[in-house]
Amino acid sequence: MTIEELAEIMKNNGISGAGGAGFPAYAKLNPNADTILLNCAECEPLLKVHRQVLKTYTFEILSGLNLIAKTIGAKQCIVAIKKSYRSTVAAIEAQLPAFPNIKIGILPEIYPAGDEVVTIYETTGRVVAPGSIPISEGCIVYNVETVLNVYNAVFRQQPVTHKYITVTGEVHTPATFRVPIGTSFEALIQLAGGASIDSYVILCGGPMTGTLAQNTDVVTKTTNALIVLPSNHPVIIQKQTNQTISEKRVMSACCQCRVCTDLCSRHLLGHPIEPHEIMRAMSSGKVVKPQAILNAAFCSGCGICEMFACPQSLHPRTLILALKAELRKNGIAVPKPEYSAPVNPQRDYRKVAKERLTARLGLTKYNTPAPLSEKDFHPKKVKILFSQHTGAPSIPNVQAGDSVAVGQVIAVPAENALSNTIHASINGKVLLVNKEFALIEEQKEA
Ligand code: SF4
Ligand code: SF4
Known part of the structure; x- marks a missing residue:
């Protein structure tokens, strides 16, 4: 198979990164890569989905990885995983004799081991330069479920219609489910036995980088976890931060201890991001070092500075990400780094x-098993978004009143842009279509 043929299959089957920003998988294929990394770090507390999917579909995922490596001519594949995921590591080891170009790269039990810049350093010793992407170091990083989707597309002709999601926290039966894309969060919480408390807030994603969500929000190709927490839980209060209040608190309480910089995951790899310098400029209103402000572009958003490091409970990550967005909005390009220091010897x-x-996050009591459920779930309705990936939204090709079947294309990639294909996730009738989503109601076969 050629790279172009594999890219076409990935695009036609709607394969985007099954987590993070949902980068279309076809756009990562590059013949300059010598290493393909399978990211099974799952470094955020409470998340379990990747190790479960990899343990259950080991052969399929290693075959998908092998196919990608062979197609682009990469020399090696590394499964980046933690030793503590013992049963998954054992399942991989049992299959390795059939895949001589694949090896295991053990990651430390740290956060954020799954930030691809950190994953690459920990498994290959290569440092991706500030503002660069993994291919600059000859690497391509794929998420576990993304590679399973590649296997399903190539060997089973199945497009992406479903998603694996861990539902945990204050629910009666924490578990990982496979559900149709477009399922509402309310239905997912019911699948997990319902909320075990009255006053709760839903967090979509991990506690460090996840976002607050509503019952009416729906599953997309990037949804990995729903964590149900009490509305007064410290993680929820942290996420409800008001930016203006955060700015005022920095002015009154940042003591310039620089712990945020000392523990910053990117700074420790030699990237020129120094959150304490940005906080200093914000608190004094004086920009003594303009480069320090521009270096906000190199923040990964991992959240160590505000969820773990800062002794004053300030919000450097929130403020830096707002600053980064503002720089982008004003057309200020990612600066050429002033320096790329060696990896910090204290790292x-x-x-x-x-x-x-x-x-520290107050989540130990929720760190309970959430096994992969065998339950097949058939929601009555799904709301499928046309923007589930990085790039331009897909363009709908169905109308209200159309009958659709699982796997049928309902939106095509935008032309001449980074985009992807979207498929129906249930058999049903299209109730409503607009530029943002399609609403499909289940229709049982006669
Ligand atoms: S850790 Fe907190 S108090 Fe210390 S410099 Fe950073 S923002 Fe300021
Ligand atoms: S969120 Fe904070 S710790 Fe993480 S990269 Fe950005 S500045 Fe560094």
């Missing part, structure tokens, strides 16, 4: 242990 002593982070 090994400043890594954030995941267990410690879980305790």
Whole structure:
């Protein structure tokens, strides 16, 4: 198979990164890569989905990885995983003799081991330069479920219609489910036995980088987890931060201790991001070092500075990401880094242990098993968004009143742009279509 043929299959089957920003998978294929990394770091507390999917579909995922590597001519594949995911590591080891170009790369039990810049450093020793992408170091990084989707598309002709999601926290039966894309969060919480408390807030994604969500929000190709937490839980209060109040608090309480910079995951790799310098400029109103402000572009948004490091409970990540968005909005390009320092020799002593982070966030009591459920779920309705990936939204090709079947294309990639294909996730009738989504109601076969 050629790279172009594989890219076409990925695009026609709607394969985007099954997590993070949902980068269309076809756009990552590059013949300059010598290494393909399978990211099974799952470094955020409470998330379990990747290791479960990899343990269950080991052969399929390693075959998908092998196919990608062979197609682009990469020399090696590395499964980046933590030792503590013992049963998944054992399942991989059992299959490795059939895949001589695949090896296991053990990651430390830290956060954010799954930030691809950190994953690449920990498994290959290569440092992706500030503002660069993995291919600059000869690497392509794919998420576990993305590669399963590649296998399903190539060997089973199945497009992306479903998603694996861990539902945990204050629910009666924490578990990981496979559900049609477009399922409402309310239905997912009911699948997990319903909320176990009255006053709760839903977090979509991990506690560090996830966002607050509503019952009416729906599953997309990037949804990995729903965490149901009490509305007064510290993680929820942190996420409800008001930016103006955060700015005022920095002015009154930032003591310039620089712990945020000392523990910053990107700074420790030599990237020129120094959150304390940005906080200093914000608190004094004086920009003594303009480059320090521009370096906000190199923040990964991992959240260590505000969820773990800052002794004053300030919000450097929130403010830096707002600044980064403002720079982008005003057309200020990512600066050429003033310097790329060597990896900090203190890095090994400043890594954030995941267990410690879980305790610090007040989440240890929710770190319970959430096994992969065998239940097949058939929602009555799904709302399928046309913007589930990085790039331009897909263009609908169905109308209200049309009958659609699972796997049928309902939106095509935008022309001449980074975009992707979207498929129906249930058999049903299209009730409504607009530029943003299609609403499909289940229709049972006669
Ligand atoms: S850790 Fe907090 S108090 Fe210390 S410099 Fe950073 S923002 Fe300021
Ligand atoms: S969120 Fe904070 S710790 Fe993480 S990269 Fe950005 S500045 Fe550094």
